[in-house]
Amino acid sequence: MPTLWGRANSTNVKKVLWCLAEIGLPFEHVEAGGAHGVVDTPAFRAMNPNGLVPVLRDGDLVLWESNAIVRYLAAVHSSGRLYPTDPATRARGDRWMDWCSTTLAPVFRTVFWGLVRTPPEKRDGAAIAATTAEVSRLLAMVDAELAGSRHLGGDDFSMGDIPLGAYAYAWFEMPVERPPMPGLERWYAALRDRPAYRAAIVTPLT
Ligand SMILES: N[C@@H](CCC(=O)N[C@@H](CS)C(=O)NCC(=O)O)C(=O)O
Known part of the structure; x- marks a missing residue:
């Protein structure tokens, strides 16, 4: 085990x-x-x-x-399900895993730590506002991808959805201004229907 x-x-x-x-x-x-x-x-x-x-x-x-x-x-x-066997399908989702860590996470961190782990009197409002706008700009890329694809690796849920899906929960839970993103919102609603997502991800932000 x-x-x-x-x-x-x-x-x-x-x-x-x-x-x-x-x-x-x-x-x-x-x-x-x-x-x-x-x-x-x-x-x-x-x-x-x-x-x-x-x-x-x-x-x-x-x-x-x-x-x-x-x-x-x-x-x-989970070969063939979470881990797509077709290399091209797998790579489509895989790139979003890397993008999440290299591009989104460093920016997202400022918003998350600022709003979730910093007491209100110690928050840097300007930094939080600026990075929230930057996160919105980045998530618009994910929204555009999901406008033409049910999941980040294609039609089916796969490992490619996992890193961004974990961040999406915090994004939709935090008290931030979120521009409408229909693709992202539809995908997030589908993730929330998954029992495994609710068990592991939908827990209080601390
Ligand atoms: N790139 C690493 C980042 C790991 C990381 O930053 N972990 C944080 C928690 S999210 C950590 O261990 N912080 C120190 C701590 O919790 O004591 C990964 O994806 O695993």
């Missing part, structure tokens, strides 16, 4: 929790990171020198980087 280290309120950990729930794979969960600590211990650093969660151990394999973990789990346990 694999072991997952990571606090369940982290968006990157939520991606893995959601993936595991979609697969229906039993696993051991060790809370780590934030108030749970653990990430600075020598034992944890030996697994992940970055000192970040999530970390997954499966037999002799120790993996960090949430998207790499999702890809691995999907490939091993």
Whole structure:
């Protein structure tokens, strides 16, 4: 049985929790990171020198980087469903996984930390407003993709939907001004119909 280290309120950990729930794979969960600590211990650093969660151990394999973990789990346990066998279909979704980490997440972080993890009197309103506008601009690209595609990898739900789906929950839950994005909203509503999404992602933002 694999072991997952990571606090369940982290968006990157939520991606893995959601993936595991979609697969229906039993696993051991060790809370780590934030108030749970653990990430600075020598034992944890030996697994992940970055000192970040999530970390997954499966037999002799120790993996960090949430998207790499999702890809691995999907490939091993859900080939043909979460992990599309057609390389072109898989790549369509895969690029959104990378885009989520490299382009959206660094900007999104300012909005999320500002509104969810910073007391109102300490918030930098100007920075939050500017980055919220930037997140809207970025999400408009996702909306345009979803105008012509039911999911980010094509017609069917796949691993390509997981990273952005985890961020979408925070986006729609936070008290921000959201321009209408019909494609994004339709896709998000479909994700919310998934029991695995509700179990892993739809939890209070903290
Ligand atoms: N690119 C990494 C980022 C991992 C990351 O930044 N994790 C954060 C939580 S979202 C973390 O471990 N923060 C330190 C902590 O929680 O103690 C991934 O996708 O796994």
